[in-house]
Amino acid sequence: MVGHRWLPWNNNPTSGSITVTSAKQDQEVSLDCLGSRKNLSRQRFCPVVGLSALCLLLLVASVALSVLYNNKSDSRPEWKSLLFDYQNVSESYVSLSKANSVLRGDNQVLKEQSAWLDEQARLLNRTSAKLMSVNLALSLESTDLMEQIVNLTSTNLQLTQEHARLVRLTSEQEEEKMNTSRTIEHLVESNQLQEQEGQRLSQINVLLREELLQLRDKNEELLEINDRFQGEIKNQSEQIAALLDDCEEASRRNTELQERLTELQEENQNLSSTLMKERQEAAEREDDRRNETERMEANYRSLDLHCPVVNHKTKERICTKCPDSWRLFENKCYYVSSRKLTWSSSRSWCQTQGGDLLVIDSQPEQDFIFESSQASGQSDTRLWIGLTDAEEEGEWFWVDGSSVTTGVQFWLSRPGVGTEPDDWKLDDPLGEDCGHMDTSEDPLQSWMDGSCKTPYRWICEKNL
Incomplete structure (x- = not known):
């Protein structure tokens, strides 16, 4: 008895409870350690530490029971206490083993969920990149259309300038061809014919204005088609968020948009070609009308500037050195x-x-x-x-x-x-x-x- 007083349960009848309490504390520490899932290394290390501590406790308990059995075989109450402690330790071990199995299962599930989430993230990133590429392509197509409209406007301006140059050249040619020896008497005799010709030119001018209005209406239709195209691009941009949820639907809509874009480009080209042809025809008719009008007006101005009418009834004219306003x-x-x-x-x-x-x-x-x-x-x-x-x-x-x-x-x-x-x-x-x-x-x-x-x-x- 005296030689074994260093064992705690020899002198303390509650030593079994102390051992059990210590085992429970180790179990709680192990469970707390196992419950921490903030990083993967701690999840793998905590179960090993818990099992090692449990095995060590079981080993110490076995050695103590053996010593107690050999030295205190006649002490039945202490033996029952130790046996009770041993059973508690065994139950704790079983519960820890079950907890360890559950934790391993949870760890495996978490790994699978993490892998699945990584795969979903990669899929979403690829889908987002495809959608951004589609949006960029649509933006580039829109920019190309705007550049085509600007080119059409620039071409129209160049045609107008060319028209002015042709008017100037025509005026110079007409002026060179004018017969300077034409007398004032001949101009007076042809005045009535020129008035009739002026009325005819006025009618032609009205017809040309109507044709120009028709051309303007067609140009407005072209602008409306472009506005609709811009609206469709805007609607497709707003639908990008919804396309992230359904990649298959987004692919189908993208195909439809590409077909619609091709149709709009073909319509734009057809309208542009038609508009250019009609503008050229209108420009040619306008050139002919203006040439005729300028020729008639030059005759009027030449007569009216140098010899203005002083009596409208008799059409008497008096020639001066400089015309009015000169x-x-x-x-x-x-x-x-x-x-x-x-x-x-x-x-x-x-x-x-x-x-x-x-x-x-x-x-x-x-x-x-x-x-x-x-x-x-x-x-x-x-x-x-x-x-x-x-x-x-x-x-x-x-x-x-x-x-x-x-x-x-x-x-x-x-x-x-x-x-x-x-x-x-x-x-x-x-x-x-x-x-x-x-x-x-x-x-x-x-x-x-x-x-x-x-x-x-x-x-x-x-x-x-």
């Missing part, structure tokens, strides 16, 4: 406009009046033109004159073919900024190839170069 200086007539046109259109207008854009030969002429422009009372101070270097950059010529370098020059010079002409390309990438006068500057420093497409007022000049 001012006489030395041996030429000058006209300062109040409207705005481009350089080429301004020149065409002057040529229909029997003259051309202003050519300045002397300082007195420059002073006269400068004062006349200021006296017109217009707020716009810039006026086109007959200067251009369109043939070769930097080589300036007057519209009569003479070089600017051989006569007087009144180019603008700004201290610290630069001198004109400077061929400024910020407003027009083609540069500045036409000359104009700015009456807000000094009279002897007022010439500037500008873009020929900019509308300014203009100054015409013609001989008596």
Whole structure:
């Protein structure tokens, strides 16, 4: 008895309860450790530690029971207590084994769920990438359509400019072909015929306007088709969130959208071709009408400018040196406009009046033109004159073919900024190839170069 007092259950009748309590505490520690699932390494390590601690306890309990059985075989109460403790330990071991099995099963389920979730995430990422690619493709197609519309608009503008050039060339050819020896008496006799022809041209003009309105309606239909296409693209963008839930449905809709897009592109091309053909036909008819109208108007203006009617009953005319609104200086007539046109259109207008854009030969002429422009009372101070270097950059010529370098020059010079002409390309990438006068500057420093497409007022000049 004395030799075995170091064993705790020899001197403490409640030693069995202490052992059981200790085992339960170890079990709780093991369960707490097993319950922590925050990372995979702890999930695998905690069950091993719990089982090791349980085996160690069982080993210690077996050794203690053996020693107690050999030394205290005659002590029945303590033996029953130890046997009770042993049973508790065995039950704890069984419960721990079951808990360990359950935890292993849970761990396996969690691994399978994690693998399934990873697979679903990869599928969603691939689906999202496909949908983003489809959206990008639709955006690119929309951009292409917008570029086609811009190209059509640019082509229309070029056709308009070409039309103006053809009008100018036609006017020049008609002017060259005009018989200068035609007398005023012949013009008076043909006045009635010209009025009838003017009525016929007016009717033709009405028909052409109706055709232009039809062309405009077709253009509006094209714009409406483009708006519907833009609306469909917007609707498809809003449906991307729903397509993430059903990839198969998204693929089907994407195919339908591609077919619809192809149909819209074909319709757009057909409408564009039809519109271009109709515009060309309308332009040709408009050219013929304008040529005829300008020829008739030139005859009227030539007669009315030089010999206006003073008695409408007798149609008596009196010829003057300069027409109304034209001012006489030395041996030429000058006209300062109040409207705005481009350089080429301004020149065409002057040529229909029997003259051309202003050519300045002397300082007195420059002073006269400068004062006349200021006296017109217009707020716009810039006026086109007959200067251009369109043939070769930097080589300036007057519209009569003479070089600017051989006569007087009144180019603008700004201290610290630069001198004109400077061929400024910020407003027009083609540069500045036409000359104009700015009456807000000094009279002897007022010439500037500008873009020929900019509308300014203009100054015409013609001989008596």
